[in-house]
Amino acid sequence: MIYLDAAATAPPRREVLEAMWPYLTTEFGNPSSSHSAGESAARALEEARETAAAVLGCRPGEIIFTSGGTEADNLAVKGLALTGMDRLDRMDRLDRLDRLERPAHERSGASPQLVSTAVEHPAVLESLDYLRRRHGFRVMLLPVDETGMVDPEEAAAALTPETVLCSVMYANNEVGTIQPVGEIAARCRAAGVPFHTDAVQAGGWLDLDVGTLGVDALSLSGHKLGTPKGIGLLYLRGAPPLEPVMHGGGQERGRRSGTENVAGAVGMAAALALAAAERDDAARHASALRNRLIDAVLRGVPGALLTGHGTERLPGHASFCFPGTSGEAVLLELERAGVLCSSGSACAAGSDEPSAVLTAMGLDRETAQTAVRFTFTAAIREGDVDRAAQEVVAAVAAVGGLAPARLRA
Ligand code: PLP
Secondary structure, eight states: OEEOBTTTOOOOOHHHHHHHHHHHTTOOOOTTOOSHHHHHHHHHHHHHHHHHHHHHTSOGGGEEEESSHHHHHHHHHHHHHHHHHHHHHHHHHHHHHHTTSOOGGGSOOOOOEEEEETTOOHHHHHHHHHHHHHHOOEEEEEOOOTTSOOOHHHHHHHOOTTEEEEEOOSBOTTTOBBOOHHHHHHHHHHHTOOEEEEOTTTTTTSOOOHHHHTOSEEEEEGGGTTSOSSOEEEEETTOOOOOOSSOSSOTGGGTSOSOOOHHHHHHHHHHHHHHHHHHHHHHHHHHHHHHHHHHHHHHHSTTOEEESOSSSBOTTEEEEEOTTSOHHHHHHHHHHTTEEOBSSOTTTTTOSSOOHHHHHTTBOHHHHTTEEEEEOOTTOOHHHHHHHHHHHHHHHHHHOOOOOOOBOO
16 A cells, blocks of 8 residues: 555654653653652653754743644634734724724724635634634635745735734645745734744644744644644744633643643654654655656646646645546545545545635636645655556546646636
């Protein structure tokens, strides 16, 4: 079996599991307990925080461990938006006082605004929609070009005095396009708007130094880096006030209640440290093989369409549309041949709707339904890529011919 679905989840890494093992067995204490078993767990948790902080170039107190990328995104978007709304309300009240208690109908009246993109993961998009439905936020989704890229100028132009958060993903999960987050973060900083990035797919490949990126908040997920599922983190610059999503015993300095996943945090730190140490070699190796796969597929399947950006693309990420086929049928053929991959994203799999990412990039619905995504870790071998490419050519031929892709006018 050739596993080419690392963007859905990566195989757990032995080094990570070994680091976690003591905290799943002998060192099982609750970090909130004041006896020695609890103290030992609390120490492990703090060491994990320090290791993760060293990789991100931040202070340990700026790391909040979560149950994964979805929770980190929810906490960033809802937490920062609701806190921002309070700030705006306070300013509005002060403004009215300044103007000798003008009546309510003379207030600016503008709702707080959230700026994001049309190609975010549902963890961000659904959080934004919740804030719109239940709390009256205005949500502005920036368009992307045909490569899936956001224009920093458009992002800057979308910021208003009412914008309380801008969230733009570091790299896209479906097509692998890397966004100019540094540039967008700089525009947000200049406008005084907090900037969050979903770095879940970027975590294993790209620079995570939050100082260099200039971001205020950044989400990561462990299982894309080789931990078991169920751990992630949110970096939050300077530990500002944050409305929690999980209420309870006040763990993680009141920002994320719930008994901490000590083993998960230890695994997350180990995975991040490994990814940072291996990053340059891993990216070089994976991108050479990714290009080999792309070349072989484009040569072997006339009419195949590479989706995403030509160069600003995650090293382990190659996604295509095979017009005239069905993505699901190609997947089934590939699975029969022992190649596991996905159509678009794991989250959208099983849905009849075409990928919102691909339609936002201007592809028509029909073509978008023919998407197939291949994603791998740096452990990929040349022989696997070559065999996968052969099987792709055979699978597409088996499920039908290719019609030219239509771009939406
Ligand atoms: N954000 C992106 C870009 C993702 O690709 C994913 C998962 O695929 C998530 C968030 C959610 O992460 P998790 O599976 O850890 O909840």
